[in-house]
Amino acid sequence: MAETGTAPSVLYEERSQRLLDQVALKETDRTPFVFATRFWAAKYAGITFEEQMYDAEKSAAALEKVLVLLEPDGYVPSLYIFGPTLSALDYRLMQWPGHGTDRNATFQYLDREYMPAKDYDEYLFDPTGYCFRKYLPRVAGAFEGLAGMPDFPSLSEWRFVGAMRAFGRPELRESLRRLLEIGERAEEAAQKSVAFVKRMAALGFPSAGGGFCKAPYDHVSDFLRGSKGCMLDLFRNKDKLLEAIDKVGELLLRGVVEETRAGGTPYVFIPLHWGLDGFMSPQHFQTFYWPGLRKVMLRLIEHDLIPVVLWEGDCTSRLELIGDIPRGKAVYWFEKTDLVRAKSVLGDTVCLRGNVPTSMLIAASPDEVDEYCKMLITKVGKGGGFILDGAASIPDEARTENVLAMAKSVRKYAS
């Protein structure tokens, strides 16, 4: 593409700055394009999804291949090489390629109730203790023995010493033994990811990934109560749910700032699941969803981090409600919400990202994709504050020529 011939270090700086400027709502030489996917790189490179999750070298080679092909201004370095760790954990919150789903089918979260409503008080009183003794043993086989962990805060004087016998019990010892191995696998995956990001930086590709956080309501829904349980709590357990949202917000923020900073990029990805249009009333959204999410965002912004919020589904009815954040400090990535309308409502507040339709990337022609990108670049990109991407990243089944048309469009059309 157009930038071949420029030194990688120069490209790296230009691309990083282009993204940061767009976030700050400044106009740049052209609209940037960010690449994110789950398994499209695997498909393109001809490896199975299972291989992408279990073979770090193949996964890295696949992602490198598509970065060289597309020359994006940023990319999300999701190698998804969590396979060995997930297997060793005997993780039950999701099914993944070759392990519950087909080896060429994406991972899927299992929406279930992992914490019954009657446990709210116990969780709220002592989330760490609840996690060790009740929650973790439910969500992964390797954690089962942790149910026998000593209840440390309850121990005093000689009881403390005596309680160490818990570590002599076979179930707990077995869990700890397994966790040592899991730790090694997770560390290896982390090191390989870090090495990959460095190698890509040397080729001129900045990472646009970084930290990860959730809307507190989504965390309660996805990881504790299940979507049905959480929706019923909106009526049956309002106060407990609000208290949990408050607590979870604080817990989620612990560590995210340090972790993200250590990674070297300021972006914190926050995918939203249960607050979109139709999933709850405006009143519920304004009580249970937005305040918790906003608080998380404001805290990240206070620490000079950039929340990248993926508003899944259609959020048109939320547009007027979600502009109450500092100007030029965050990214709103919309999936199905009309970006032209979003620009008119939020364009002075937040950088927009998206949203070439998933179905278009899979089933339409490159010309149609090109036309759509042109519309986005000229209308939404006008004046800055826009990053081109797929509606919900690049779908695994996208046609290569369509993704290429998208990547090329930012060099073809001026905002």
Add this chain to the structure above:
Amino acid sequence: MQERERERELVEALAEMREEEAVALARAMLEGGVDPLRVLELCREGMEIVGKRFEKGEYFLPELILGGEMLEAIGALAKPLIVQAPGGPAKTHGRVLIGTVQGDLHDIGKNIVTFMLDINGFEVKDLGIDVPAATFVDAIRDFQPAVIGLSGFLTLAFDAMRDTVGAIESAGLRDGRKIMIGGGQVDEAVRTHTRADAFGGNAMAAVALCREWIGV
């Protein structure tokens, strides 16, 4: 309290999402000897209001889920008391077969469509999630639906929907029936890809399509 007044209060408690009150009222009515079929009929009236409010954008997913819970709780109280053959109000509008296609484990959208079709008088058979094409084919032979609804949230569902439509055709079961698809990513481009008859962006669209096709 006058019987009619109590009936009105039950319908209102259901429609207004006052769960405890609705269940307590239904229990009191049943204990007082009210015909359990009458109590279930009042539940249906309550759910009809819930469905209408959902259609108008006044109610959302959580209200439908709580509505379903109230219905289940009262149903559990009423059904053991039914002495005559439970005919219930006949589902006269026609049969709809529905399921989430193979490989996809999502069911929220499908469940809402099932709920809305049900309260709108259609007889719905729900095959659940991750349903292979062959299971759809077998169920069409047994159930003889007028409409088949294929649901899916993930992009992998596009090919699974196309394959299911193909399997229905190969089995010679497409003629005289309509196939609709729905789910988060589904639009006209996906409809073309799958060769379904229509797509729906929400549960109300599914009801409208069934009404149009079956001629209600």
